[in-house]
Amino acid sequence: MRSLLSYPETGADIASPGIAGPIDAEHQWRSPRAHHAQPHRQHDNVLVSRWTRNITTPVEVVNHGNESDHCIGLALKCVSLTFNHAGRRLTQGRLTAGVVQVTAPAVPVSAVFESSVDVLHLFASQQVLAECYEDLFQHPHAGDIVLGDPKLVRDPTLDRLGQALAVSQTSDAALGKVFTESVSLAIVSRIVARQFTVSNAQNREGAALPQWRMNRVVEYIDAHLSETIGLADIAASAGLTRMHFAAQFRRATGLRPHEYLLRRRIEHAQHLLLSSKHNVVDVALSCGFRSQAHFTTVFKRFVGETPCCWRMKANAAR
Template identity: 55%
Template sequence: MKTSLPVTLIPSLTSGLRPGGDRVELESLWRCPGDKARRAVRLARWTRHLVEPEEVAHGGHDALHCVGINLKCTSLRFEHADEVLFDGRVIPGAIQVTTPRVATRACFHCACDVLHLFVSPGCLTECYQSLFDDGPSADVLLDDPRLRYDPVIERLAQALVAAQTGDIACGAIFVDAVGLAIVSRLVAHRFEGMARRAHDAALPGWRMRHVAEYVDAHLSEPIGLADMAESAGLTRMQFASQFRRATGLRPHEYLLKRRIERAQTLLVTSKLNVLDVALACGFRSQAHFTMVFRRFVGNTPHRWRIMATAG
């Protein structure tokens, strides 16, 4: 941005965060909270009563997302990664999220009041797990920098600020709970549609081939849902749903089917006794093998072998 206004450059913050704290700090430098404690969500407030425009800049946090929630009407020009994201009037409840290591600049043309949340990677992962009952397959990034408006988040932010300025100071539990509620809502907005689409989709053929190759290579070993999901490059929740849509089988049913098919091959082509066939196909005992074999084939391994090799 070419301008004659003075620029306040703010160095990157490298520390992570942990839950705690009982107040919303006032920032002396834009997007740079003074509290050095490590917290899951750190909150700070940028408030200015301006007569002249003020320009500020931040080089980007190394590990933290910065969530900005506008608390009062203001006018500003905002740059994200050297591109003008917004230039004009901003209403209360406007939200902007900046991912780690992304530089931002702003020129405030009038009085402003912004609540900033500095969110650790661990907090984003925890919120994702809580929302979708499974861990993410990659780092959780809230990578849509566009301004948006959310009345629920606005009310949460205003309630937090009101409690801070009231006669009774709010405690750490309140601050943490509101901060986590805001982050959880942002994570839900970002990933709910993706999670639903992933849940509703069928497992692509190339992922299915990876799963089949992994299963066939490890049939003599214990294989869990997490192992099969990892071979497909998906979370357990995504994999279980997509796999069933693609095959009509639950992963556990498919695994048993492949074990029995391998057992049938060994019963016909090898001289292994029934117990050794069972162990080679991942069954913990001959009794367990016989029970599962009968369920799939309709006969015991011994009798089936006799019929299959007769003549």
């Protein structure tokens, strides 16, 4: 296992496509270059960076905590990892795209990534949090705002905002900056709103799918992507009935099981399109789609382009 404690990680940086400037490509995990280049930066905006790595062997990373900002991590794709927060293990296993984790200032975190990773990090100052709170509730917050709950959050709205931030494309640098600032503020505002309004509602809801059952589900789906998988099959892998499983799965991931299955198939298809010479039909069949037409439709819905166009652009970028 390779330890990356204080020196830049090797490997190509992959910046957010089409946005020049507003989104940094991180050399070190959770340590955007803008923090070092602008030590006295303005604190009335959200700093956004992106850490992307193609991982073939486990990679260990450590961050000792940002001195003044909350760090919001938003996974843009499914990832297998072990994540430790303040010296305690927070999660181990495979996480779905769209999962969000918030770390308060000066809190050390570490992780071991066992699969390729693409994550956005948003750094929000106390000034930004206070402005979001006052805008939401129409009065100032008494004292500092501390988003102290480090548990993983699965929120479809945050997922959509993060994906929009990541895939936005514009040739206008000024427009890119405005878009990035607007969406990043929306993400922070959503998290502040959840902090102060969602806890009571969550207590009234039923339980979410436990992580150990989720790990079983992920393992089953990944092992049978090329086959026809039904809800009963996935529920059985978790040891639950279909009705109980579907409700708990959605609470845990923010997604219906079918939607999650499609996402995993498209992610696997992207991997095959880049790592093999298979034609589109073969890739479609290997990922459980019964026709190229259906595969192309679903692929375009999730990725925004047809498989052929995406493959050509991705290969050209490499």
